[in-house]
Amino acid sequence: SGHTTLYQTHVKKKYRDLCSREFFTVAHDFFDQKITEEEHDYFEQLFTIKTIKKQSRTVILKGVQGIGKTTMLMKLLLAWSTGSIYQNRFSYVFYFCCREVKQLVSTSLADLISREWPSSPVPTAEILSEPQKLLFLIDSFEVLSCDLTQAESELCSDCMEERPVRVLLSSLLWKKMLPDSSLIVAVTSDNAGSLEEQLENPEVKKLVGFSESNRKLYVRCMFPDRSQGMAAFSFVREKEQLFTMCQIPLLCWVVGTCLKQEMERGKDLADTCRCTTSLYTSFIFNLFTPKGASCPTKESQNQLKGLCSLAAEGMWTGTQMFNKEDLKRNGILDSDIPALLDTKVLRRRESENCYVFLHISIQEFCAALFYLLRSHLDHPHKAVENTTLLLFTFLKREKEHWLFLGCFIFGLLHKQEQEKMDIFFGFQMCQEIKQQLFQCLDAIGESRDLQQEIDQLTLFYCLHEIQDEAFVQQVMAYQREIKLVIKDNVDLIVSAYCLKFCTTLRKLSLSGPQPLQMNSRCMSFKLNCWHQICSVLLTNNVQVLQVKDSKLDESAFIILYNQLKQPKCPLRSLKVNNITFFCESQLFFEVFLSNTNLKRLNLNHTTLSREDVQLLCDVLLHPECNIEKLL
Structure with missing residues (x-):
């Protein structure tokens, strides 16, 4: 009938234009809407049969915000419209953005399809006649906060029937509606787990963003001068936090732009971009300072203050999309909007007629800056709370999007960031807010209940940003029991930094696969951090150590072994749970002969070979062994 060709022509025009307007933009020279060979293979393998079980027709595409899920779906849609992929598999591919769908009170699947069709009448009967040849791309699923556990009686099988959006999408995902159709659901990593549990045999794919080679190419492309580009990437490569940020394409642009700004101004990168907060401070302040000027105009200062007020409101209300009324309420006039859009910190979403921050981390930084500029009592929205409540909310991880x-907030209290604020706004924050933060942390130190509620690694990240040794030492003084799940290199850095200030630690629990496998990228760097963590066993009076849910390779084990075997190591109880050894296990058991302080050994969920059990028996029978309790 030619309807597929008509629709593909429409898709090519609509989504190419949409990509040009909305999907970032300043990186056009680097990004191409044409798919690479690698992307082509990735798309083709999304629905391939990998097991003998029934082939899955639902793919969950997960990744952190900004990693490129929407871009990936757009590329897939455009590739299908040009005949590059899925030509014999899918007659129609429809893209539904949950941010737009959320605005509808109720709708039908036929109506959603009609919204995507280029003309009238819509050949709905033909489109739905072969469900096995339909692919639905559902983007930003997390914005619906959708619980898919409703009773089956609530679900709908009729594509023409109007139902609440939640019920409609649940019916599609649960395969009550068009069970033979295929779906790709893009969702943030934090929300993917519950979605995966609720759906039947979904295929889960994780987007990891830029590879190291892409990060290198991207940063270098931003500098006309090759040597400057190389110097900028070398700086990023040495800063693990910045290097990790650059996995996300948008943040790679932020990092590259900031470094370029600072180098053009003749600044020392090691000084002005020493950590994550300092990079964001330099990036934002530079964007609002006219080129060649040493300070901003009064107008620019007020525009940034309005933006910070808007950001704070959004963080407390869980809002990332703002209309003109929201902007006006926070002091942003219509005449300010073009200037804010020029900075690229604020973007306009044409399709939804709203404004969003370039990235959620930019919104968070501006919200933090609000608290150093104004009191929450001055905010026009009642939802915005004080600094103390903000800190407790953050440390308890009560809001997933924070x-x-x-x-x-901690990072902005560093002396160098205060100096930047002095140049930009003409004043430095007094020490009052710093004292306020310490009083909160002091309250945590005096309450065991609060200590149980906070996420210690989150606290460590805050302390790492402030980089004030006296302040960190004060806070760490009350830490007697620490549990850390270390997932990546940055977690490892932050943990090593904070643990060295512990003086009263009694119990330490460490888990996570990444830090204990050293035979990978940055091996010497990771070994150094791991050594700093293990050194706590000798510098503190640690009584209980638990190492769990990890693979312990030889390099990591030797470092731990060298601390444990010391006769002066005060450890009395060692828990090694769900650990796989990639080293000579004999050394592990020798620890109990070298260190006579050890009284308790817990090996729950750690697999022992027959040889291991024999070694353990020999050690327990040895007169030098003081183990009294074995689990």
Whole structure:
């Protein structure tokens, strides 16, 4: 009938234009809407049969915010419209953005399809006649906060029937509606787990963003001068936090732009971009300072203050999309909007007629800056709370979308960031807010209940940002029991930094696969951090150590072994749970002969070979062994 060709022509025009307007933009020279060979293979393998079980027709595409899920779906849609992929598999591919769908009170699947069709009448009967040849791309699923556990009686099988959006999408995902159709659901990593549990045999794919080679190429492309580009990437490569940020394409642009700004101004990168907060401070302040000027105009200062007020409101209300009324309420006039859009910190979403921050981390930074500029009592929205409540909310991880907010507040109290604020706004923050933060942390130190509620690694990230040794030492003084799940190199750095200030530690629990496998990238760096963590066993009076849920390779084990075997190591109880050894296990058991302080050994969930059991028996029978309790 030619309807597929008509629709593909429409898709090519609509989504190419949409990509040009909305999907970032300043990186056009680097990004191409054409798919690479690698992407082509990735798309083709999304629905391939990998097991003998029934082939899955639902793919969950997960990744952190900004990693490129929407871009990936757009590329897939455009590739299908040009005939590059899925030509014999899918007659129609429809893209539904949950941010837009959320605005509808109720709708039908036929109506959603009609919204995507280029003309009238819509050949709905033909489109739905072969469900096995339909692919639905559902983007930003997390914005619906959708619980898929409703009773089956609530679900709908009729594509023409109007139902609440929640019920409609649940019916599609649960395969009550069009069970033979295929779906790709893009969702943030934090929300993917519950979605995966609720769906039947979904295929889960994780987007990891830029590879190291892409990060290198991207940063270098931003500098006309090759040597400057190489110097900028070398700086990023040495700063693990910045290097990790650059996995996310948008943040790679932020990092590259900031380094370029600072180098053009003749600044020392090691000084002005020493950590995450300092990079964001330099990036934002530079964007609002006219080129060649040493300070901003009064107008620019007020525009940034309005933006910070808007950001704070959004963090407390869980809002990332703002209309003109929201902007006006926070002091942003219509005449300010073009200037804010020029900075690229604020973007306009044409399709939804709203404004969003370039990235959620930019919104979090501006919200943190608000608290150093104004009191929450001055905010026009009642939802915005005080600094103390913000800190407790952040440390308890009560709001999933708060990833860096508390860290930025700590980081902005560093002397160098205060100096930047003095140049930009004409004043430095007094020490009052710093004292306020310490009083909160002091309250945590005096309450065991609060200590149980806070996430210690989150606290460590905050302390790492402030980089004030006296302050960190004060806070760490009350830490007697620490449990850390270390997932990546940055977790490892932050943990090593904070643990060295512990003086009263009695119990330490460490888990996570990444830090204990050293035979990978940055091996010497990781070994050094791991050594700093293990050194706590000798510098503190640690009584209980638990190492769990990890693979312990030889390099990591030797470092731990050298601390444990010391006769002066005060450890009395060692728990090694769900650990796989990639080393000579004999050394592990020798620890109990070298260190006579050890009284308790817990090996729950750690697999022992027959040889291991024999070694353990020999050690327990040895007169030098003082183990009294074995689990």
